[in-house]
Amino acid sequence: MIRIDAVCHGIGGQPILRDVSLEIGKGGIVALVGPNGAGKSTLLSLIARLQPLQTGRITVDGHVIGQVRDDVLARTLAILPQHLDVASRLSVRDLVGFGRYPYHKGRPTPQDLVRVDAALAAFELDDLAARALDTLSGGQRQRAFVAMAYAQDTDYLLLDEPLNNLDIAASRGLMHRLRDLARQDGRTVVIVLHDINYAAAYADRIVALKSGRVVADGAPGAVVTDAFLRTVFDTDATVAHVQGRPMVCV
Amino acid sequence: MRSGLSLLAVALLALVSLGVGAIDLWPATLAEIWPVLRDSRLPRTCAALLTGASLAVAGQIMQQIARNRFVDPMTSGTGQGAALGILLAVLVMPAAPIGVQMGMASLTALAASLGFFALVRRVPPTQPLLIPLVGLIYGGVIWAGTTFVAYQTDLLQFVEIWMNGEFSGVMRGRYELLWLAGLAAALIYVVADQFSILGLGDAVSVNLGLNHRQIVLTGLVMISVVAGLTVVTVGLIPFVGLVVPNLVSQSTGDNMRRALPATALMGGALVLGADLLGRLVIHPFEIPAGTVIGIVGAGLFLWLLYGARGHAA
Ligand SMILES: Nc1ncnc2c1ncn2[C@@H]1O[C@H](COP(=O)(O)OP(=O)(O)OP(=O)(O)O)[C@@H](O)[C@H]1O
Ligand SMILES: [Mg+2]
Numbered sequence: 009m010i011r012i013d014a015v016c017h018g019i020g021g022q023p024i025l026r027d028v029s030l031e032i033g034k035g036g037i038v039a040l041v042g043p044n045g046a047g048k049s050t051l052l053s054l055i056a057r058l059q060p061l062q063t064g065r066i067t068v069d070g071h072v073i074g075q076v077r078d079d080v081l082a083r084t085l086a087i088l089p090q091h092l093d094v095a096s097r098l099s100v101r102d103l104v105g106f107g108r109y110p111y112h113k114g115r116p117t118p119q120d121l122v123r124v125d126a127a128l129a130a131f132e133l134d135d136l137a138a139r140a141l142d143t144l145s146g147g148q149r150q151r152a153f154v155a156m157a158y159a160q161d162t163d164y165l166l167l168d169e170p171l172n173n174l175d176i177a178a179s180r181g182l183m184h185r186l187r188d189l190a191r192q193d194g195r196t197v198v199i200v201l202h203d204i205n206y207a208a209a210y211a212d213r214i215v216a217l218k219s220g221r222v223v224a225d226g227a228p229g230a231v232v233t234d235a236f237l238r239t240v241f242d243t244d245a246t247v248a249h250v251q252g253r254p255m256v257c258v
Numbered sequence: 259m260r261s262g263l264s265l266l267a268v269a270l271l272a273l274v275s276l277g278v279g280a281i282d283l284w285p286a287t288l289a290e291i292w293p294v295l296r297d298s299r300l301p302r303t304c305a306a307l308l309t310g311a312s313l314a315v316a317g318q319i320m321q322q323i324a325r326n327r328f329v330d331p332m333t334s335g336t337g338q339g340a341a342l343g344i345l346l347a348v349l350v351m352p353a354a355p356i357g358v359q360m361g362m363a364s365l366t367a368l369a370a371s372l373g374f375f376a377l378v379r380r381v382p383p384t385q386p387l388l389i390p391l392v393g394l395i396y397g398g399v400i401w402a403g404t405t406f407v408a409y410q411t412d413l414l415q416f417v418e419i420w421m422n423g424e425f426s427g428v429m430r431g432r433y434e435l436l437w438l439a440g441l442a443a444a445l446i447y448v449v450a451d452q453f454s455i456l457g458l459g460d461a462v463s464v465n466l467g468l469n470h471r472q473i474v475l476t477g478l479v480m481i482s483v484v485a486g487l488t489v490v491t492v493g494l495i496p497f498v499g500l501v502v503p504n505l506v507s508q509s510t511g512d513n514m515r516r517a518l519p520a521t522a523l524m525g526g527a528l529v530l531g532a533d534l535l536g537r538l539v540i541h542p543f544e545i546p547a548g549t550v551i552g553i554v555g556a557g558l559f560l561w562l563l564y565g566a567r568g569h570a571a
Contacts, residue, residue, distance in 0.1 A: 058461050082467025089461045093383070095325070096457045096512040106455055109466045114451035140511060160466075 009033050010055060010164065010196070015064030017050055017220075024050050025220040028064070034163070035194040037186055039207035039228075042217035043241055048200045049090050051217065052166045055198075056087035068164060082110035086160035088153055090168040090200070094141065100152045101137040104128055107159030127159035130185055132178075146173040154182060165189070167199045171206065183210040204256045208232050216240050229254060264523040268307070271530045275303040278537055297430045305433040306425055306533045306547065307526040308440040309488050310498055314525025315443040315518055316484040317499020318506070319477045320371075322453045322514065324378065326389045327507070330500035331371065331481045334393025337496075338400040339370025340482070340489040341420045345404055349411060356490065360435060364486030370400060371478045423488070423495035424546030425533050432491075439487040442480045443522060449476060450514035457512055495548045497555025498525050504562050528554075 010032040017025040025047045032038055040048050053059045055066055057073050066073040068085050086107075104127050108120040128137050131151045141149060150173045157165060165186075171179045187210055189195040201207045207214050208228040216224035216231070218240050224231050232254035237245050247254045276299045317330050331337060343366030347359040374396055381388045401421075408417040446453070452473045455463055463470055488495070502525045503517075510520045529547060532554060536545035 053461075056465060058464055077467075078464060078469065079467035082465065087461075087465050089465075092459065092461065094458050094462070096454070097507055098454070098458075098512055102454070102511075102513045103458075106451070106458070106462075106466060109451060109455060109468070114449065157465075 011067045013065040017062050023220055028222055032196060034196055035190060036212040037190050037197045037210055038213045038215060039211035040198060040200045040215050041204060041207055046217040047220040048217055049168050052087060052168050056085060056166055079110055084162055085164040086157040086162045087166040088157045088168060088170055092153060097140050097142055099138055099140055100133055103141060103152055104155045104159050107156040123159055123161060127155040130158060131155040147175060147178060150174060163195055165195060165197045169200050204232060208254050261520060268523055268527045271527055272303050275530055275534050301430050301433050302425050302428045305428040305436055305492060306530040308436040309492055310525040310529025311522035312439040312443040312484045313488060313495060313498040314502035314521045316481040318503035318521050319446060319453060320481055321503055322457045323474055323477050324389060325457060326386055327504055328390035329393055331485055332494055332496045332499055333397050335370040335374045335397045335400055336367045336481055336485045337489055337494045338397045340367040340485040342366050342400055342404040344490055345408055360486050360490050363490050364483045367482035367485040368478060371482055420489050420493050422546050423493035423548035425492055426544055435487050436491050439484045442483045446480050447518050450518055454514045493548060495551055497551050498528055501555050501558045502528060
């Protein structure tokens with residue numbers, strides 16, 4: 009369980025997160041949505057100790073963020089940040105292989121290699137495995153980084169806009185894979201999505217942030233309404249219902 | 259395949275290096291030439307290979323830590339810090355054995371490297387060329403301080419020797435500590451993966467649970483030991499640590515487990531080749547290897563900047 013307790017965060021006197029408290033139970037997909045600049049990426053990076061926590065408290069499976077050792081947390085939680093300015097000339101296989109680093113610390117075992125192969129296969133990267141990162145298209149690159157997080161094989165997976173640059177087949181493929189992870193293996197996936205329809209279709213729970221506050225939280229069917237789009241996103245898009253699911257008409 | 263070729267090139271260069279010098283080895287018996295080989299040619303060949311390999315590896319590690327392909331320990335303060343250290347050692351404890359001088363040189367080199375990284379931490383990542391520029395200025399300031407102290411204390415001619423790397427003075431009994439530099443460079447291979455991950459940036463490093471502080475310090479200690487030992491023994495050789503890792507990155511990629519051995523081989527070949535060239539052009543006189551590399555390296559660097567622009571940043 010991820011427990012976020014009264015977290016506030018500011019940068020240069022500017023409040024970014026204001027008193028955010030959330031509990032995310034084990035197993036399931038939680039979609040984090042909200043307008044640009046709402047604080048979604050900031051919240052994820054605080055949970056993943058990419059930035060130091062200012063006030064409040066976050067625990068992941070009882071590990072207190074800020075106190076737990078980095079390598080212990082690396083076997084519990086993986087994050088895919090929104091922006092990765094990686095200039096290294098690594099092959100896709102090498103990159104995905106580093107996802108196993110928290111376990112082997114530089115001495116990969118045969119099991120690690122099996123996991124890497126599985127991750128490459130899961131994201132249809134077999135044919136690209138030998139290619140250098142700097143020769144890939146945007147979506148191929150994104151898939152490689154998602155596969156690295158997948159290879160890390162953690163109970164908690166934080167993904168910040170993983171659908172960026174992905175075509176519809178790759179997007180659905182990824183969401184199906186995440187749903188399998190959540191349903192079959194009991195993994196917890198927290199995923200930032202801008203496409204509400206993906207959130208409504210695949211998430212078990214939607215949490216909306218706006219101006220650093222949680223403004224909606226619940227099952228997609230209950231959360232996604234015309235009023236929700238108006239108050240959270242200031243847009244007059246409407247919600248239809250298709251196959252019993254809310255669908256935003258854009 | 260490629261590493262096989264490099265090995266062959268290094269072996270050939272080494273053979274030629276053993277054969278070239280003021281004394282002709284042909285025709286003569288092994289008994290006659292063995293003393294020359296043992297006391298002068300073999301040490302010189304080993305010294306050039308060790309210096310080149312360890313400097314190139316140090317450069318690659320520094321580039322991984324800085325996440326910038328244009329830094330080189332010998333131009334951004336570490337080498338100058340080493341020279342300052344030996345100068346201080348000579349001044350404060352003139353009777354100390356060479357090992358102590360080298361220890362002192364490595365310590366000041368480490369302090370200078372830490373200073374460099376403290377400085378460039380504030381450089382915005384959108385300005386990658388500022389980092390080597392800051393390094394050049396920073397190295398220049400330390401170098402000016404060193405020259406000033408040397409001038410005040412009448413030790414200028416020593417400093418000149420440390421600043422111009424060359425191998426003509428290498429003899430049995432006077433270069434063996436370079437094996438330590440080679441060892442330091444070889445040991446870094448044990449944590450090659452950690453340096454590959456470091457190159458992927460802070461977010462990835464933290465996510466994978468890398469002990470960032472410890473691995474950066476390990477790298478800086480290695481770089482400083484290499485700088486201290488090579489500057490004391492043969493003097494400062496620029497460009498090797500800059501050019502070789504870039505060439506290797508383009509051909510082999512940035513997985514350190516594969517790149518580091520290639521870098522060591524190419525670095526060794528470059529310095530040995532430069533030394534050989536310096537010995538041959540105006541035979542029986544010599545041009546210092548550092549000077550040859552300065553010319554060859556500057557050419558290679560310009561080619562890296564302009565010829566291979568799309569990849570170099
Ligand atoms: N380093 C920084 N300096 C100043 N302000 C920052 C910094 N990082 C983030 N912010 C501000 O914090 C707020 C929240 O940013 P955050 O990246 O968490 O938003 P987000 O919800 O992920 O938005 P998006 O959907 O556009 O990715 C924004 O207003 C942003 O401008
Ligand atoms: Mg964001």
